[in-house]
Amino acid sequence: MILLIGLVLRVMAVVALCVTGATAWMVLEVHRGIHDEAVGSADRVVREAQELAWRELTWRGSAGRYAKYAFPDWRSSHTLRFISPGNCVALTWEGEATQTQCSGLETAGGPAPAWFEALHRSLLGPSEPVRRSITLNRREAGTVVATPDPGAMVRQVWRQVRILVGTASAMAICIGLLATVVIGWTLRPAAVITRVLARLEQGDLAARLPRLRSGEFDRIARAVNALGHRLERSTAERKVLTQRLFQVQEEERRTLARELHDEFGQCLTATGALAAAIEAGAPDRPDLHEDARAISRITRQMMQTLREALAHLRPPDLEEFGLQRALQRLVATWQRRETPTLRLAVDGNLSGVPGPVALSLYRVVQECLTNAVRHGRPTDVSVHLGVSVDAVTVIVRDDGGGVPGDIIGAEGHGLLGMRERVEALGGRLWIGSAGSGFGIEAIIPIAGHALERSVHPPAHPASVERGEVSGSLERVAA
Structure with missing residues (x-):
């Protein structure tokens, strides 16, 4: 899941980078286009002013290189056709006041945010005015200056940016959704591999x-x-x-x-x-x-x-009298030498337990009693054995106190030997806390299942979970 999120975020970062680059390129193109429109407006106004001037000369009959021209008032609705929206054109006839005409300032788009206007001005600055001369009879009769209106120019740029960013945002959302679906589908085998590795880790x-x-x-x-x-x-x-x-x-x-x-x-x-x-x-x-x-x-x-x-x-009684008698003898021997109360409980018949399993169970109980008495201060130690059709369960619980993590994290040779002995027979060993002390649970397969489960761990030992063991320990304690 983290990989999927990371890949989608990388895709979105690439899309955002592309949108940023496209926006910057578009702003430059719009800025250049506004300047080109100003140039075109100035050229068209020069041609229109010259035609108006010649018509005035024709009608009034004033001629000569140094004649006084009666220049017309060119500010009319007809002239607005030659000025691109968002531009202002100032025409100055020789010896007369400047006449200014603006076109479409109010149609250049909605107002731009203050931050965008400040950013635009700081990065691109104001647009340079375009200056042209009006020549009549090889004489400069006036000048035309076309200047893009700053407010209208920013509004035009903002309108284009808003359209581009809106379109790109919609595309980015679509790309993100499609990328999530495609990448998620592609990474599905990773989840399968992770589950199988987890099963291998669990045995x-x-x-x-x-x-x-x-x-x-x-x-x-x-x-x-x-x-x-x-x-x-x-x-x-x-x-x-x-x-x-x-x-x-x-x-x-x-x-x-x-x-x-x-x-x-x-x-x-x-x-x-x-x-x-x-x-x-x-x-x-x-x-x-x-x-x-x-x-x-x-x-x-x-x-x-x-x-x-x-x-x-x-153990002398193990071969002569069986596992249950040997365990009773072992518990009685420890009870005579030590002060804790030792209790043995057996559910089922232990006579059918194979010799290797019986010996391993005896050694596990022996090691557990040794650890409980010598490495703790218990007042009560209980040993419980349960026999099922295919496995034997042994649970040893004491109230000797201590921190479970200290023993589990630093297992000595005794605990390591118990674990290896149990696992060699295809079983599982669990060590943890049980009330105010420690609990050890071992499950070992019996009869014909022993050899098979030493190679392929059985479902029953492999399924020993912390909660099941804790529950078993609580039942023994009760």
Whole structure:
């Protein structure tokens, strides 16, 4: 729309420039024409005065080079035919008073505005009078001076300018309307291209542009389609790679958990047994007895830390008892260690959730609880899971306070990992405010839709809007 307005304004500016140039040229032509009319009036009056003078000589019989001529009074209606409208002609016979005759001063047009009259006088100035001599018997018998009337001249120029500007204004309006229609029709593909680019920005990588009639826009459409193909291919490859990376990460975690359990756990168990043996075998050595008790106490603390690390590396209940039991165990573990009230709500049956999706949901909830407790001061944290036919929704909400923009604008590795994990499975993650704290919502497709939606994002995750998420969070809060 802005481009259309800009182009129309440029067209109107060009029209206004042309009208200005045409007006200036017309003013000069009218000014020159008035001067030419003054010249013609002077020449015609000279011829008429000479004819009148010769008729007077013939009738009165005065002759001779130095005869006293009885010059006639030439001011009559017949003489006005020889004077152009808006001009005044002054005739002076030798030895007689000057006789002045003006023609059509009142018919030269309506009065011009004061500003136009001042502008005309400042730019062009007064018109020069035209002087001619009347010769009889090779003797100058009088003079004729033709002068355009200043007021009549300005009125004539103003009349022509008004006609030209009025006509040009009507043409400019017509040109502006036609230009708006033509340019708007020409720029219609730009709106289509903008809509497709917006869909690509929102994640709909399958959006494509049709063939366009304009060659330039069609080349842009082909470039946008090629970009969409490359984005779709690279996004699919990135999601596959991300899934593989998370698989490798989970395998490394399981391997590390197994090694810690087999090696480090056995060592701690042996250390605890030896400390207990020392404590029992040295009743008469208080110093050894106290050291053995300290070793046992430290060993128990290390065993607790090891169990927590193993639970973080490899959720034991996830494979043995399912996702819902693992989440209940996770929430209970955090509840024992931290002061906030943690609540878990599940709508639907989580037993049918595939393993990769279940593991991702567990990691998302785990990361959300970690961020809520460690980076805020919540008193209540709620976890809600909902299972539909084709997707699982998880919403975590807390009242820990803070500014949403600070977290959204500066996502750490935890939030970035959550987003990549969810998007690798074809889902969407939303982070924002929820009441007096933060809300995180993730939607992940399940079953046979997972692989397909990792390449082509589904309509359900892609349609997660701010209002829908906020409404879900409010329902969980209620």
